[in-house]
Amino acid sequence: MSIFADARTRLVVQGITGREGSFHAKQMLEYGTNVVAGVTPGKGGQTFEGKVPIFNTVADAVAATGANCGVIYVPPMAAAGAVFEAADAGIPLIVCITEGIPVMHMSRVMPFVRNRGVRLIGPNCPGLITPGARAKVGIIPGNICAPGRVGMVSRSGTLTYEVVNHLTRSGIGQSTCVGIGGDPVIGTNFIDCLRAFQEDPETDAIVMIGEIGGTDEQKAAEFVSQHVTKPVVGFIAGQTAPKGRRMGHAGAIISGSSGTAEEKLAAFSAAGVGIMKRPADVIPLLRQRLRLK
Amino acid sequence: MNIHEYQARALLKAQGIPMLDGDVASTPTEAEAIARRLGGTVVIKAQVHAGGRGKAGGVKLARNPAEALDHASEILGMRIKGLEVHKVLVVPAAEIATESYVGLIMDRDSQRPVFMVSAAGGVDIEEVASTNPEKITRLPVDPTHGLFPHQSLALAFSLYRDFNQVKAAARIMEQLYAAFVANGCSLAEINPLVTTPDGRVLALDAKIVIDDNELFWRPDLGLLRDDTAEEPSEAAARRANLSFIKLEGNVGCVVNGAGLAMATMDLVKYYGGEPANFLDIGGSSSPEKVINALKIITADPRVKAILFNIFGGITRTDDVANGIVAATRQFKVGVPIVIRLTGTNEAEAIRILEAAGMTALSDMDEAVQRVVTLAREAA
DSSP: OOSSOSTTOOEEEETTTSHHHHHHHHHHHHHTOOEEEEEOTTOTTOEETTTEEEESSHHHHHHHHOOOEEEEOOOHHHHHHHHHHHHHTTOSEEEEOOOOOOHHHHHHHHHHHHHTTOEEEOSSSOEEEEGGGTEEEESOOGGGOOEEEEEEEESOSHHHHHHHHHHHHTTOOEEEEEEOOSSSSOSSOHHHHHHHHHHOTTOOEEEEEEESSSSHHHHHHHHHHHHOOSOEEEEEEOTTOOTTOOOSSTTOOOBTTBSOHHHHHHHHHHTTOEEOSSGGGHHHHHHHHHTOO | OBOOHHHHHHHHHTTTOOOOOOEEESSHHHHHHHHHHHOSOEEEEEOOSOSOTTTTTOEEEESSHHHHHHHHHHHTTOEETTEEOOOEEEEEOOOOSEEEEEEEEEETTTTEEEEEEESSOSSOHHHHHHHOGGGEEEEEOOTTTOOOHHHHHHHHHTTOSSHHHHHHHHHHHHHHHHHHHHTTEEEEEEEEEEEOTTSOEEEOOEEEEEOGGGTTTOHHHHTTOOGGGSOHHHHHHHHTTOEEEEOSSSEEEEESSHHHHHHHHHHHHHTTOOBOEEEEOOSSOOHHHHHHHHHHHHTSTTOOEEEEEEEESSSOHHHHHHHHHHHHHHSOOOSOEEEEEEETTHHHHHHHHHHTTOOOBSOHHHHHHHHHHHHHHHO
16 A cells, blocks of 8 residues: 555656656666656657657656656746646646745646646655655655655655654665655645555554644644544754744745744644654654554 | 835836835935925835834934935934845825735635735734734635635725725725736735825835745846845855855754755754754755855854765765865865765765765764764864
8 A cells, every 4th residue: 555656656757858857767767666658848759768758748648658647847937837737637646846836836736736636746845755666756765765664744855864764774664755845835735644644554653744834734733633543753843943034945934923843843742743852763752652672 | 035115116016006106215315305306294214124114213204305314314324133224215204094904925824825904004914913813804815816806895895984995995905916926926015005184095115025936037026136135145155056044053054955954953952052054055966066055154253163964865975075075175164074974875975085084974963963062162
């Protein structure tokens, strides 16, 4: 099982001939992801790395290959258009890696994908990986992950790698790791992932990596206390961040007095989420909660 | 990106929002000339990216051009919340019957632009929101369709009873929404929106924040940036494509990725140190970025030790190692550097560092503890 991506994933890469797209398409192929198609307008008919057919449109790619998942590596100004295209072509799971998309573009994208029942992950995210199925959609380095039964969901990229690395080195594998993205308007949120992990018979515990800005973690904590029976541990980055400053991620900003780390940690605490004071704490907390040695 | 009030006024005026004539001045004599042209009593307003200008003495009434000259001389050059005033806005003093608040923000929860409108205007809207939330009318707008006529009317009816004023305000709501979309705003605010004794509806003050992600394809908006309103090190970092925020501590931090950069600052604090900055060198890190980062950090005399925390995913750790070696050859860093790197091309990175007489750690906690100790010893 796992969530969102698995052995049945048939991936189309939008922007496969670009600098980022070609680099990561190669990495995904090497990892074992079933990359069935690429899309670059004007390059239809060519092949990528001698094996992946390239199409002019996502609709052509879907018709020819039965792609059921799309990953987007196109530049910020074309990225919203790429999401519209994938959703219009009937792709049920779209992962948008691109950073720097104007929020107004995403504000127009969201009703469109919702109305079609499409799941969008991102934008400004590292994507997801299911090590047990060798299914990687995005940019998370495959070599730091290991198959297992801990689900991870995070707003960050490299901080996720840091925590995953601790898990793998301690012999704790992952069912699926999902990076939901650091933007203020994103498709899939913590609650969506928590719900999926709770329902996934192959996930035993959940690690949640949040950060300052917004109220997503607070709502997630509320959801945990009502609907999640599996152990959950969490981290919030940005405890030393000044107010009113955007900390790299467009969404990582304390506005007024709302969205602080204290407020989020208090919500975690109230919901029984195990609090990681530092990334390395993930190991003792999970061992304790899963009664592992 | 914050822009000044006079710039925000121009963007709103371009959509037809009614406001009093006014102009911006960089010298007292310019302010005097504007006051003479406008005639009557004027208001001299400091143009800085800080709230509470009035309380700080940055907003003054001038009854004639001579007073305008005097007040402008006082305000120009003064510091408000640490920011020097380089420009003043000179506008006629309005006769005010009522004051309201009209704001439009990009709301994270509803993922839409949301109007916030209140008849309790001219005050801090956040305070109203926390103490009397029922005094604020909220209206999310579906950006696919834009603001419907009945919505702009409903917002206007929440402010006024006089139907002429309602119609005027409804038109202003539509114009504000148009300005918000046209300029890629994350916030557009009129505070206050006033009525005059003769019944007109006017925007008296304007505030606009532009979504940074719009600037890439809207160089016209980028021109509105005032470099002098920024911390110099932050302006330099932005020009070098680095995401950097200056803080008060003595441990310089160079990290790849925003989340890991925040977690690194937090861990510095956890082990009893104080971070000097937030710095994300980004995904594809060229040696040049590392050199620029080190230059910006070492320009701060408070920095006593520097930590590199690099988790190589897309970032190649050997690129970062090359950058560190090149930087230390190019200029004298002057403070100890602790390097933690792990991930992509780690072995090559360690070889590069060792050839230059440096070492690297692979554990984040160990590296942070070491840099905190070094900074404490040097302080």
